[in-house]
Amino acid sequence: MEFSITILGCNAALPGYREITSAQVVNVHEHLYAVDCGEGMQTRLGRYGLKRNKIDAIFISHLHGDHVFGLPGLLTSYAHYERRSPLHIIGPAGIREMMNTMMRLSHAWIEFDICYHELDHAGMAEVYRDRHVKVSAFPLRHRIPTYGYRFEEVWEMYNIRREKIAEYGLDAAMIRAAKRGEDVTMEDGRVIPYGHLVYGRPHIRSYAYCADTVYDEAIAGHVRGVDVLYHEATYLDDMRDKARERMHATSVEAAMTAREAGAGRLLLGHFSTRYGERDVFREEAERVFSPVELAYEGLKVTVQREKYLERSEKIL
Ligand SMILES: [Zn+2]
Ligand SMILES: [Zn+2]
Known part of the structure; x- marks a missing residue:
């Protein structure tokens, strides 16, 4: 049964000619969950063969445009895809007002239920659960209210011998x-x-998403032991002061969180568009933690049931 993460975009702030801003899809047992919706996300869903009607829930980290401006486009597109099943949208308080205002003023045609779950909590809390996945949210430290998400596979039954x-x-x-x-x-x-009579409990696969945030020791506690940690690395480490001022993290700070959390692997993303060459992000991070991988559009990271047997591939 599948457990994978597909990166659709990982630019910070601005979409580029080739890459959009933050957008991902997590696949758990062939059910899809979107994480952040940068501008143009729906075009990437099509490009990578991810069926938008199979998305059961959308998790928004915060209301900065580079993480949410693809959402109104995605929602209104469903009128052309005859969506009828309900869609859960989880995000910081204000997400409902933001979307409802856009939908109302643009006279959008929404023929399915949108269930908003607005977040305004401290610490770790379960915010979504279905038969396949349990998702918890925890606060990050950014310029506006921002949440990270931890996905854990739900595993209900033992397999009989x-x-x-x-x-x-x-x-x-x-x-x-x-x-x-x-x-x-x-x-x-x-x-x-x-x-x-049954086989032992298999490894419960997990994934955590942390963007955007300044380095904060508390984050490692929330993402402890995840198989894959996606962490923003807007800047290289020589811009640590700038990162702090803008409430972002550097390559090395992301690696420090991965090391403290004991993550299986670190996936870096949310790169500032000031950098043309991204290999340096990995080189810097690997001085602190390994393995490190750079996110890019089309990267699919699969977590196998057996721990640490992950596989990454470019799917286009
Ligand atoms: Zn951002
Ligand atoms: Zn932001």
């Missing part, structure tokens, strides 16, 4: 019980521990 079905003559109800993690009572009164 096929050979045990015949060995014990398990019926359907017994199999269901073992899969739920309940011990099974046989007709003769024997109790078979479920652990004897």
Whole structure:
């Protein structure tokens, strides 16, 4: 079952000729979740074969334009795609007013329910859950209210060991019980521990998204142990003062958070358009943490069930 992240854009502030601003899609068990919607996001969905009607929820980090100006375009586009299923939009307080104002003034035709979940909490809190994924939000430190998101695969059932079905003559109800993690009572009164009948719990895959933020020690606690950490690195480390002033992070600061969190791998993004050459971001970050990968449009990072067997590929 899939667990992957596709980068659709990772420029800071301004879309470029080739790359748009922050936009991603997380795929958990073939269900899609968008994270930030930079301007032009819907064109990238089409380019990478990601079906917009399969997006169940959209997570917005904050209301700066480079993270949200693609959202009104995406929402109004659904009139052409006959969307009927509800869409969850999770973001800082104000997201509802922002979208409703645009939809009202542009007389947008929305024929499905939009369920807004506005965030205004401190610390870590679960903000979304369905049968495939659980998402928690935690505050970042930026110029306006901003949240990071942690995605964790929801895993409900154990897998039964096929050979045990015949060995014990398990019926359907017994199999269901073992899969739920309940011990099974046989007709003769024997109790078979479920652990004897099922495979062990697989690794629960996780991903965290942190943009935009200044370096803050508290973030590592919220993203502890994730398989993949996406962290903004707007500037190289010689611009640490500028980063602090603008409430952004540098390559090295992103790596410090990954190291403190014990992340499986670090994905850097949200690069300032002042830099033409991006390899230096990785070189700087790798002095502190490894492995580091640079985000780019079309990069798909897949996390396998077996920990640390991730795979990255360019899909176009
Ligand atoms: Zn930004
Ligand atoms: Zn921002």
